[in-house]
Amino acid sequence: xxxxxxxxxxxxxxxxxAALRAALEPGDPAAFVxxxxxxxxGRGGHATWEILARWARxxxxxxxxxxxxxxxxxxxxxxxxxxLDDVMVASASAGANALLTSPRAPDASVVFTSLVERDR
Amino acid sequence: MRTDPPSQLPGGVARxxxxxxxxxxxxxxxGDRAAFGTLVERFAAQxxxxxxxxxQNPDDADDAAQDAFLSALVKLDQYDPxxxxxxxxxxxxxxxxxxxxxxxxxxxxxxLAPELAGGASHxxxxxxxxxxxxxxxxALAQLPExxxxxxxxxxVEGYSHAEIADILGIPEGTARSEVFHxxxxxxxxxxxWKEEG
Numbered sequence: 563x564x565x566x567x568x569x570x571x572x573x574x575x576x577x578x579x580a581a582l583r584a585a586l587e588p589g590d591p592a593a594f595v596x597x598x599x600x601x602x603x604g605r606g607g608h609a610t611w612e613i614l615a616r617w618a619r620x621x622x623x624x625x626x627x628x629x630x631x632x633x634x635x636x637x638x639x640x641x642x643x644x645x646l647d648d649v650m651v652a653s654a655s656a657g658a659n660a661l662l663t664s665p666r667a668p669d670a671s672v673v674f675t676s677l678v679e680r681d682r
Numbered sequence: 683m684r685t686d687p688p689s690q691l692p693g694g695v696a697r698x699x700x701x702x703x704x705x706x707x708x709x710x711x712x713g714d715r716a717a718f719g720t721l722v723e724r725f726a727a728q729x730x731x732x733x734x735x736x737x738q739n740p741d742d743a744d745d746a747a748q749d750a751f752l753s754a755l756v757k758l759d760q761y762d763p764x765x766x767x768x769x770x771x772x773x774x775x776x777x778x779x780x781x782x783x784x785x786x787x788x789x790x791x792x793x794l795a796p797e798l799a800g801g802a803s804h805x806x807x808x809x810x811x812x813x814x815x816x817x818x819x820x821a822l823a824q825l826p827e828x829x830x831x832x833x834x835x836x837x838v839e840g841y842s843h844a845e846i847a848d849i850l851g852i853p854e855g856t857a858r859s860e861v862f863h864x865x866x867x868x869x870x871x872x873x874x875w876k877e878e879g
Binding site: 572574575577578579581582583584585586587588589591594595597598599601602603 | 715718719722723726727730731734735740743744747748751752755811814815816818819822833834836837838840842843858865868869872
């Protein structure tokens with residue numbers, strides 16, 4: 563037993579702590595947990611989960627709205643896709659280079675069509 | 683001075699590890715019942731002990747602890763995930779227990795059984811521990827509420843003085859003082875019991 567304790571004693575007293583823990587130890591932990599969870603699922607708890615679900619729905623709606631706004635803004639910034647013909651006309655002597663170095667993405671359908679027709 | 687909470691509690695019981703509680707709380711807030719269940723399982727014993735430190739009666743304490751968990755579920759949007767979950771929850775538990783005590787007529791502490799009044803022979807070790815436990819509960823009940831909460835949070839649950847100050851809404855120096863005075867009273871009782879043995 564430590565004697566006497568100072569106000570600055572910042573370490574827990576293992577002996578006193580163990581004795582208090584034993585004195586306050588609750589019974590049947592599983593039953594208590596089940597009881598709390600049942601209550602959370604029960605009539606009162608159902609309302610609780612509904613509140614939480616509403617928060618989640620509100621959060622999803624806000625995120626969707628933000629994504630729409632961001633998408634709209636991106637759409638305004640981006641111009642129509644570059645076609646292979648555009649690139650070839652712009653630089654007939656360096657078509658492949660122009661395609662690869664173009665700052666704008668090529669139209670995938672144009673590239674695909676070109677490949678299919680080449681194979682015929 | 684802020685003191686670090688111990689990693690090991692009396693009796694070799696590890697302090698509840700912190701880390702994923704913020705994530706569990708976020709999932710529970712989003713409606714994940716399993717996450718809430720994990721939090722309840724993890725903190726149930728601690729919440730019940732803290733509530734019992736206020737209410738003494740174990741049934742009342744369990745009711746208060748249950749109220750606290752349901753209240754915490756509703757208030758999860760108020761939890762700051764950058765801070766540890768335990769002190770936040772224990773504050774709700776302490777408030778729930780205090781509210782319950784105030785709402786209800788204060789139950790009379792059961793009179794101390796003659797064999798607990800001291801000087802009784804101890805037939806076996808288990809009986810001795812039961813006697814000690816009962817004496818400690820009675821001694822705790824005689825302390826001011828804030829003092830018994832402080833000593834239980836510090837010596838049983840391993841919270842630091844700063845965390846206890848946060849839980850109880852008092853200055854850290856006051857938390858330190860409350861722990862000191864509670865320990866002094868309880869250690870006298872513990873010492874007497876050992877000398878009797």
